[in-house]
Amino acid sequence: MIMNSYHLLLVISTLCSLTTFVSSYAELRQNFYKSSCPNVESIVRSAVNKKFQQTFVTAPGTLRLFFHDCFVRGCDASVFLSNGSDNAEKNHHDDISLAGDGFDTVVQAKAALDSNPSCRNKVSCADILALATRDVVALAGGPSYKVELGRRDGKISTRKSVQHKLPHPEFNLNQLNSMFASHGLSQTDMIALSGAHTLGFSHCGQFSKRIHSKAGIDKTLDRKYALTLKQMCPVNVDPRIAINMDPTTPQIFDNAYYKNLQQGKGLFSSDQVLFTDTRSRPTVNLFASNSKAFNQAFVKAITKLGRVGVLTGNQGEIRRDCNRVN
Structure with a gap:
């Protein structure tokens, strides 16, 4: 070539970049x-x-x-x-x-x-x-x-x-992979870290296009789930209204996120694309069926995430106040 x-x-x-990345972490x-x-x-x-x-x-x-x-x-x-x-x-x-x-x-x-x-x-x-x-x-x-x-x-x-x-809520798989790869993270790492969406919430304004588009409801969304979202986030609602990322077990760190994707219940299109795209679907299916595999992949991925762009040795400082430089 x-x-x-x-x-x-x-x-x-x-x-x-990789040389700097390795020498730092x-x-x-x-x-x-x-x-x-x-x-x-x-x-x-x-x-x-x-x-x-x-x-x-x-x-x-x-x-x-x-x-x-x-x-x-x-x-x-x-x-x-x-x-x-x-x-x-x-x-x-x-x-x-x-x-x-x-x-x-x-x-x-x-x-x-x-x-x-x-x-x-x-x-x-x-x-x-x-x-x-x-x-x-x-x-x-x-x-x-x-x-x-x-x-x-x-x-x-x-x-x-x-x-x-x-990453933005409407990213496709190529965009997600490209952004994560720039930090030394693989597609599997990206899918595992996306599993953090099993906790917490987002806001109506982040996904309103999926349920209020002129073209109708996003076809990758489960229809019953979409109608529930429309009730919670009507057209003129405050865009800051909070909606659970995981509609099943939002306060438990588990693999329900992946089971939700299998059912068309990913809140963001960047979530649901992990299942609709055939390149990432096998990993979603694995994590949905095997919580141990998900946990192991998550630990590996978040450890790698914690190495990104770190300052060590004489670089940077140890702040006396986290909110301001010394």
């Missing part, structure tokens, strides 16, 4: 705070559990926050920063609906760590978010897993950096 100059440059660029390790803050996991877990007992939104809010943070500038807690204007990452329209309880979970865990003299200002906000994400998944009934640590916090946060970095 003869490569033109464009394809050659693309290959070189990809190889350089290679410094992460599970016992990173063994000497500086040996009780980091139990302290964070206790704070997260307390928050979880106060409100279930803690679980989907924290999980979604981790995904949004990692996909924009890498897992560096840049999504927390507020630079005193509306130009911060969290103010982009793709981030504006992030649940406050997700942010507060990390802030509470950070406060718990700082109350321990040996841990004060030793653990990055990025690592706290990674640990809290594992803990909310487990608290909601999902798998627990070892978390790699050693991330540093970033110093940059802009609205512009979010542009074209997050």
